[in-house]
Amino acid sequence: MRNRVGAGVAAVLVLGAVAACGGEGLRVSTAPETGDLTVCVGDRPVDSLPDRDDGTPLMRVVVHVDELVEKRYAAVYTGLSVDEDGSAADIWRIPSEAFDTAVCEAAVKGVTLRLHDTDVNEGRLINLSDRIVDDMKRWEGSFDLREVGPDERGFVVVGVDDPDKAEPILKKAYGEWDARHIRVEYVDQAELTDTV
Template sequence: MKDRTSGRATAGAAVMAVALLCALQGSSASAGADTDAGTDADSAPEQVCVGTQPMGSLPRFSPRGSTDDNPLFRTLMYIDKTADARYSAVFTGLSVDEEHQAVDVYRMPSAVLDAEVCGAAEKGVTVRLHDADANRKDLDALAGRISADMHRWDGTFSLRQVGVDERGFVFVGVDDPTKAEPVLKEIFGEHHIKVEHAEQAEAFTG
């Protein structure tokens, strides 16, 4: 199973105006299989490296004995924290593929970042590096602009979800993509926006 995650902790596709999709501390839905929003969702990685560091060489991010205390999780957390803190100008996001013990890293091309994450990975973990053309900070800002006024579009279409996909675009869920897409792209630009249909979320009652 491939669980998409990103460099910022948020919940997945939810009712919230800015539901930063694919979050690190919570599983979330991917924003679709294909996109023309600035990245190929299923593109092959530009580089693949396999971890060489001894198991347990990276810091633990969970209590000892936790099921999350394993090479894949430690590598994932190290890459997330390092990329966000030191390489925010190029880091876009990441996802984890538990089935293949792999971490997918999406970033603007950076030899320095690539060397950092490949050199840190523990044995048994594969790091797959994918090109993107926007960093997470800029995508977060774009998502915030789109969702700043949820009711701005009332009468034209219903804006239901907005979230950043780690592959390098902002997913926008609406009731009527045919009406919404040209309006949103005229205002916010052609690139880095993917508009799709999203069902109206229902309030949970216990």
């Protein structure tokens, strides 16, 4: 099971109107096929990190990474997803030796961290996502904006009724740099259902 954590977890749903690594005790490798992936496999004792709510080694590491980002590394952090079945986490970040070292040093026995390169941080993705939502009235009559949210892999997902029509409009509206970080895809119209 894979879970997205951080910016990718909660896309803003629009319904109708608003309807490298260093440290001891870990193995590091770079995947030759991509060149932008660093893998850290920890073998530090699990109790080297504070116990967390569910106490799993993976969740201890994930919470520790979140704390590192909050305290010092927000400028390079893009997002994270969790692979519970594989006891691994994928972390996207702007390459940073200091961040990679701090994150990889947190890897405990049985946990694998895969660090992926991006060129954008989470804050900039959230800002772009917010701008697209704020401009919602601008798109009326062109396409239906149904979902907007940052993705931890380094882009903003924009769900619409007609991607072929919406994509060139959106990419032109936000300039070349931001356009590279917009992914437009088809999303069904959300419907309210009665739950008993």
